[in-house]
Amino acid sequence: MNTTPVTHTVTVEGMELRYTVRGQGAPLVLLHGFTGAGSDWKHVFDLDSLAERYRLIVPDLRGHGGSNNPSDAFTVRQCATDVLALLDQLGIERFRAIGMSLGGNTLLHIATRAPARVERMVVVSSPPYYPAQARRIMATLTEESRTEAEWAEMRARHSLGDEQIRALWRHGRGFADSYDDMNFTPPLLSTISAPTLIVYGDHDPLYPVELGLELYRSIPRSQLWVVPGGGHGPIFLEHRDAFARTALAFLGE
DSSP, X not given: OOOOOEEEEEEETTEEEEEEEEOOSEEEEEEOOTTXXXXXXXXXXXXXXXXXXXXXXXXXXXXXXXXXXXXXXXXHHHHHHHHHHHHHHTTOOSEEEEEETHHHHHHHHXXXXXXXXXXXXXXXXXXXXXXXXXXXXXXXXXXXGOOHHHHHHHHHHOOSOHHHHHHHHHHHHHGGGOOSSSBOOHHHHTXXXXXXXXXXXXXXXXXXXXXXXXXXXXXXXXXXXEETTOOSSTTSGGGHHHHHHHXXXXXXX
């Protein structure tokens, strides 16, 4: 089977969205975190092996990686609209998905807006709303406070220039005062029909594990995995193998 990745750019929702496809089989959508890019998933999975089981659709979300954002506005709700528009263009009606932080937030929007389209999903470090401790951290996302190492890391991920990177930090700072974009109530979450694995680190500085419990209690067919010693996004480095095993076993049920 050919598992070579093929990268495309498509116009959706007034933007140029870059995405990569590889493999065949049931579609699996991988959604990265804020200030990340689709390429981050190579640090989580053996993508060649995964593409032997699934058709992988891996976008760069709005304003990230190789995707632009001409509107210079950013909401998670819009990211969900973008992803659904991409899947419509690809002719994909039903899909499985994994989302990390921003990616998981995007999946919460998709799964409440179009429940029948999500077959199964894994959401990692994704809250129903932004708590006060996250807002305090978000407010510090200034360009001036970034180190040269952070700039170098961002430039390696985002290919559209330094203004793209400045815009991402500006949008992240704006989350501190956003109250309507991420505001999922238990009744709304109860409309999610997809079996959902909720993954939280018990040392997440942004989103305390209690928020994972709120999701677990509200989403009808959910399971909660609290990763001991895990921080925000406990899917990399020492947590990589355990996450890959657990997430893929859940998706394959």
